[in-house]
Amino acid sequence: xxxxxxxxxxxxxxxxxxxxxxxxxxxxxxxxxxxxxxxxxxxxxxxxxxxxxxxxxxxxxxxxxxxxxxxxxxxxxxxxxxxxxxxxxxxxxxxxxxxxxxxxxxxxxxxxxxxxxxxxxxxxxxxxxxxxxxxxxxxxxxxxxxxxxxxxxxxxxxxxxxxxxxxxxxxxxxxxxxxxxxxxxxxxxxxxxxxxxxxxxxxxxxxxxxxxxxxxxxxxxxxxxxxxxxxxxxxxxxxxxxxxxxxxxxxxxxxxxxxxxxxxxxxxxxxxxxxxxxxxxxxxxxxxxxxxxxxxxxxxxxxxxxxxxxxxxxxxxxxxxxxxxxxxxxxxxxxxxxxxxxxxxxxxxxxxxxxxxxxxxxxxxxxxxxxxxxxxxxxxxxxxxxxxxxxxxxxxxxxxxxxxxxxxxxxxxxxxxxxxxxxxxxxxxxxxxxxxxxxxxxxxxxxxxxxxxxxxxxxxxxxxxxxxxxxxxxxxxxxxxxxxxxxxxxxxxxxxxxxxxxxxxxxxxxxxxxxxxxxxxxxxxxxxxxxxxxxxxxxxxxxxxx
Amino acid sequence: xxxxxxxxxxxxxxxxxxxxxxxxxxxxxxxxxxxxxxxxxxxxxxxxxxxxxxxxxxxxxxxxxxxxxxxxxxxxxxxxxxxxxxxxxxxxxxxxxxxxxxxxxxxxxxxxxxxxxxxxxxxxxxxxxxxxxxxxxxxxxxxxxxxxxxxxxxxxxxxxxxxxxxxxxxxxxxxxxxxxxxxxxxxxxxxxxxxxxxxxxxxxxxxxxxxxxxxxxxxxxxxxxxxxxxxxxxxxxxxxxxxxxxxxxxxxxxxxxxxxxxxxxxxxxxxxxxxxxxxxxxxxxxxxxxxxxxxxxxxxxxxxxxx
Numbered sequence: 001x002x003x004x005x006x007x008x009x010x011x012x013x014x015x016x017x018x019x020x021x022x023x024x025x026x027x028x029x030x031x032x033x034x035x036x037x038x039x040x041x042x043x044x045x046x047x048x049x050x051x052x053x054x055x056x057x058x059x060x061x062x063x064x065x066x067x068x069x070x071x072x073x074x075x076x077x078x079x080x081x082x083x084x085x086x087x088x089x090x091x092x093x094x095x096x097x098x099x100x101x102x103x104x105x106x107x108x109x110x111x112x113x114x115x116x117x118x119x120x121x122x123x124x125x126x127x128x129x130x131x132x133x134x135x136x137x138x139x140x141x142x143x144x145x146x147x148x149x150x151x152x153x154x155x156x157x158x159x160x161x162x163x164x165x166x167x168x169x170x171x172x173x174x175x176x177x178x179x180x181x182x183x184x185x186x187x188x189x190x191x192x193x194x195x196x197x198x199x200x201x202x203x204x205x206x207x208x209x210x211x212x213x214x215x216x217x218x219x220x221x222x223x224x225x226x227x228x229x230x231x232x233x234x235x236x237x238x239x240x241x242x243x244x245x246x247x248x249x250x251x252x253x254x255x256x257x258x259x260x261x262x263x264x265x266x267x268x269x270x271x272x273x274x275x276x277x278x279x280x281x282x283x284x285x286x287x288x289x290x291x292x293x294x295x296x297x298x299x300x301x302x303x304x305x306x307x308x309x310x311x312x313x314x315x316x317x318x319x320x321x322x323x324x325x326x327x328x329x330x331x332x333x334x335x336x337x338x339x340x341x342x343x344x345x346x347x348x349x350x351x352x353x354x355x356x357x358x359x360x361x362x363x364x365x366x367x368x369x370x371x372x373x374x375x376x377x378x379x380x381x382x383x384x385x386x387x388x389x390x391x392x393x394x395x396x397x398x399x400x401x402x403x404x405x406x407x408x409x410x411x412x413x414x415x416x417x418x419x420x421x422x423x424x425x426x427x428x429x430x431x432x433x434x435x436x437x438x439x440x441x442x443x444x445x446x447x448x449x450x451x452x453x454x455x456x457x458x459x460x461x462x463x464x465x466x467x468x469x470x471x472x473x474x475x476x477x478x479x480x481x482x483x484x485x486x487x488x489x490x491x492x493x494x495x496x497x498x499x500x501x502x503x504x505x506x507x508x509x510x511x512x513x514x515x516x517x518x519x520x521x522x523x524x525x526x527x528x529x530x531x532x533x534x535x536x537x538x539x540x541x542x543x544x545x546x
Numbered sequence: 547x548x549x550x551x552x553x554x555x556x557x558x559x560x561x562x563x564x565x566x567x568x569x570x571x572x573x574x575x576x577x578x579x580x581x582x583x584x585x586x587x588x589x590x591x592x593x594x595x596x597x598x599x600x601x602x603x604x605x606x607x608x609x610x611x612x613x614x615x616x617x618x619x620x621x622x623x624x625x626x627x628x629x630x631x632x633x634x635x636x637x638x639x640x641x642x643x644x645x646x647x648x649x650x651x652x653x654x655x656x657x658x659x660x661x662x663x664x665x666x667x668x669x670x671x672x673x674x675x676x677x678x679x680x681x682x683x684x685x686x687x688x689x690x691x692x693x694x695x696x697x698x699x700x701x702x703x704x705x706x707x708x709x710x711x712x713x714x715x716x717x718x719x720x721x722x723x724x725x726x727x728x729x730x731x732x733x734x735x736x737x738x739x740x741x742x743x744x745x746x747x748x749x750x751x752x753x754x755x756x757x758x759x760x761x762x763x764x765x766x767x768x769x770x771x772x773x774x775x776x777x778x779x780x781x782x783x784x785x786x787x788x789x790x791x792x793x794x795x796x797x798x799x800x801x802x803x804x805x806x807x808x809x810x811x812x813x814x815x816x817x818x819x820x821x822x823x824x825x826x827x828x829x830x831x832x833x834x835x836x837x838x839x840x841x842x843x844x845x846x847x848x849x850x851x852x853x
Binding site: 005036041059062063066068092093096097099100101103104107108109110111112114115116118160162164165211280333336337340341343345346347348352355356357359360361362363364366367369370371373374376378381384385411413418427463466473477503513520524527528531 | 597
């Protein structure tokens with residue numbers, strides 16, 4: 001399913017650009033009928049649609065090769081649809097909407113729906129694939145070296161980057177000196193012409209592969225130890241960095257009892273379809289399970305499990321405080337400075353403005369890391385400047401204050417810019433009229449300027465709230481959610497729901513994608529509700545203004 | 547009069563007799579402007595001191611965090627900049643970031659401008675639903691979809707390596723998925739403020755809808771295009787999470803991913819190089835900012851007024 005979506009994408013760029021050129025040549029102004037077809041427009045249209053077709057054909061070949069017929073069908077339908085849409089004179093709105101919408105569907109709607117659907121499963125570490133995958137994994141990980149099993153000379157290689165690319169075992173059979181490449185998918189024989197083998201039997205070069213040197217290989221030795229290459233009779237595993245053996249699986253799946261048996265101890269683990277794992281009589285579970293539907297169990301767990309729901313509501317409160325705090329503080333400071341600079345008698349405002357908005361132009365990811373280091377206890381700038389020894393990120397409230405201060409610094413230039421613009425848009429007559437009527441500056445501000453500013457800026461404030469509610473970088477790049485209470489390493493004092501969820505989904509304690517997806521649906525519901533309510537209120541206000 | 551308390555202006559607000567009014571107003575005028583300058587200077591100081599720290603760290607010849615102060619005390623050198631280019635693939639990261647952010651910003655505002663034109667000027671079924679769902683989709687924490695995105699692109703890398711992992715093109719396609727969204731709303735608000743008579747008269751003169759769009763609407767919405775382009779550019783340059791999953795080859799990384807790697811392991815020792823990189827990263831943004839500056843203030847608020 002996922003593959004098929006990629007097909008149309010390169011194609012859509014072309015129709016997106018199509019009308020640009022068709023519009024450029026100024027064509028016969030004499031045409032008086034309603035929708036004249038300009039010759040240049042037509043040519044450009046045909047050329048670009050040809051390009052779309054070309055890209056579609058380019059994209060089709062790999063699909064045919066991989067026999068992904070559904071993907072091919074989607075590609076064909078999309079291309080045909082695009083050609084129809086831009087050749088017909090009807091459906092004018094669609095001509096403008098379709099290019100962006102195609103990208104939206106492929107890269108946002110589809111992944112989001114997919115994620116949402118995993119909220120009803122136990123997808124995560126140990127529950128990634130199908131039951132068959134789990135059985136293969138159980139069998140091959142139980143492989144043990146038995147007397148008489150084949151020993152291979154091993155070279156570690158990769159097709160990508162030596163530090164991160166997926167590992168491949170290059171195995172030389174000591175008797176036949178034949179070389180095969182093995183990875184988690186299985187073994188493949190390599191042509192003798194593609195490889196160079198040293199007298200000791202080790203592969204020293206192979207076409208298409210990068211051989212890892214000893215240093216690179218030992219840096220990745222945990223991965224090498226974990227790599228199991230399945231074979232027909234068992235599996236191949238590494239034994240150190242230069243030898244590998246083919247061993248026999250001591251655990252095997254028995255379809256008759258739908259269970260896994262250990263041939264050494266005789267213990268059996270029976271399949272449990274409700275949790276997607278093999279469970280022994282004494283309750284022991286095998287680490288490798290499979291993905292099953294769990295219904296609403298993930299949602300129940302958020303609401304009822306005291307280990308989850310306690311921290312969840314605490315985090316939710318802080319999350320609101322953080323979002324409102326960062327939005328409110330940046331707005332207040334930005335507006336205050338904008339008001340201060342908003343005076344016809346003020347000189348040098350342009351210079352001030354350029355300097356003030358510099359934080360906005362600095363790369364925020366980098367500045368977050370810089371702020372993190374400025375709050376460093378031992379050699380951070382903040383402690384150095386003020387002669388303090390505060391462990392800023394070590395205490396709950398100082399960490400929260402620090403995070404908000406960082407947000408204030410990053411965000412207020414934007415609010416300043418926006419407020420300046422809104423102030424300039426307020427008609428002078430209004431403020432003049434109030435002062436003629438005898439209002440003080442404060443009264444003018446309260447009764448005229450502030451309401452008009454709020455009407456103009458409330459959509460941006462809501463957007464800023466929604467953004468800060470899920471401001472992952474602000475926390476992850478500074479405190480990483482800490483400080484953590486001693487008894488609970490999963491939720492820290494500055495954790496937002498989103499960083500908490502990220503830790504659940506990708507954290508060191510094992511991925512729980514299904515559960516993380518359930519929480520992200522909660523987050524979505526909260527943000528959507530808050531935004532919907534506030535948008536309703538501003539809509540009413542806005543009618544006054546426009 | 548009493549309600550003046552709370553504003554600094556109020557300090558001069560004693561009841562004024564008529565004959566003194568002129569002199570008092572003058573002194574008040576000075577105090578008013580002086581106060582404004584004071585606020586501005588303080589704000590500039592707040593804005594600049596972390597940037598000053600970065601500058602000082604970048605020029606610090608020892609290049610460590612612990613030896614960096616607000617002003618460079620241990621001499622000044624450009625060694626960190628040289629190291630950045632010698633020891634890391636910074637030049638690659640820089641080019642990648644510019645390419646991805648620039649092209650993605652350009653294409654996404656174009657897609658967004660087209661969609662906003664349709665939403666603002668045309669009436670069709672599904673218009674309201676379309677607008678609302680654009681808002682709604684944005685509120686899903688999208689990066690949690692990263693597992694799904696990872697699976698999609700694993701397959702794409704197998705089928706079409708040129709638009710798969712570790713290529714700028716794949717990442718750009720992904721960013722274009724977010725082209726329609728808040729920006730479309732901003733632009734639609736701006737289009738709505740343009741009088742309809744403009745395009746109606748053009749249509750009467752025989753212009754096609756494409757001509758109306760490209761020759762009349764687009765030039766008029768230039769300010770909002772500039773703003774959304776800038777926002778999109780800044781957003782893309784700063785995007786870290788998805789890029790971090792997407793780009794693992796040293797040479798295909800973007801600035802955010804590459805520089806995070808620089809301080810992830812050796813926080814103290816690489817700080818000088820990291821600061822130098824930060825300054826260089828800011829250069830394109832500042833340039834774009836200066837280039838578009840005259841549009842920015844009017845564009846931001848014009849969009850804001852209508853949301």
